Amino acid sequence: MNAQAYVLVHGGNMSTETWNKLAKSNIHTPDGKMGGRIWDPIIPSLQAYNHQVFAPTLKDEHQSNLTEHIKEISTIITGNHLENVVLVGHSYGGMVITGVATMIPDKISSLVYIDAALPDPGQSLFDLIALGGRDPLSFAGLEPAPPYVEKLEFNPHxxxxxxKIYILCTESEFVTVTHVAxxxxxxHPKEWTYLELPSSHVPMASMPEQISRIILENTANR
Incomplete structure (x- = not known):
């Protein structure tokens, strides 16, 4: 297996309290948030094959927006001179990796959406939730922060x-969004590898070995 670069993009900045319940752990951070740490359980599995792994914490949603988050990830890729990058997005991170892939397509090899938002041009995360028949504000802790209400414009072609791989978590509370996806x-079934996992919305917490294996088996040497 040849070494590759994986850039892992988290969704909304999960609280440590929520994470600890899902992962049955006891993690505490200064700000009470997980950020890019949600990927910690699967990073060793990727690095075991000498893959480069980047799992940044996105700038706070109240001080940034979707465009800036896309630029953050794009800068990591270009600044580190990465090629043939596997982009992995969880939840809201699906919005970000879609934007990154269409901004710097020559740097990207494949996309992995984990129980993630899958936008059409001109849609926001809140639009996708509403399309699924649910009020976005009914999700605990979800606010109309700029990244979640900004509409993503991109060339779908x-x-x-x-x-592209989509992993739907069958026990997820994010089902209104993943149903739309x-x-x-x-x-467009020929454009996708579609898989289901009997997991909560955050398989990195509840099924890290399984999600690592799926990512590796479906992206290695693309």
Whole structure:
């Protein structure tokens, strides 16, 4: 297996309290948030094959927006001179990796969406939740912060060049968003590898070995 670069993009900045319940752990951080630490359980599995792994914490959602988050990840890729990057996005992170892939497509090899938002051009995360028939504000802790209400504009044809994997978590509370994604994928099945995992919304916490294996098996040497 040849070494690759993986850039892992978290969703909304999860509280340590929520994480500890899911992962049955006892992690505490100065700000009470997990950020990029949600990837810690799977990073060793990727690094075991000498892959480079980047799992940054995005700038606070009250001080940034979707465009800036996309630029953050793009800068990590270009600043580290990465090529053939596997972008992995969880939850809201699906918005970010979609934007990154269409901004710097020549740097990207494949996309992995983990129970993630899958936008069409001109849609925001809040739009996707509403499309699923739920009030976005009904999600505990979800506020109309700038990244979640900003509409993502991109050229969808650029995404056609990439192998794309979607992992739907069947026990997820994010089902209103992932249901919308599943319908989109069903209308273009040849463009996707679609998989289901009997996990909560955060398989990195509840099923780290399984999600690591899925990522590696479906992205190695693309």
């Amino acid at each position: 650029v995404l056609n060049r990439f192998p 599943r319908e989109k994928i069903a209308s």
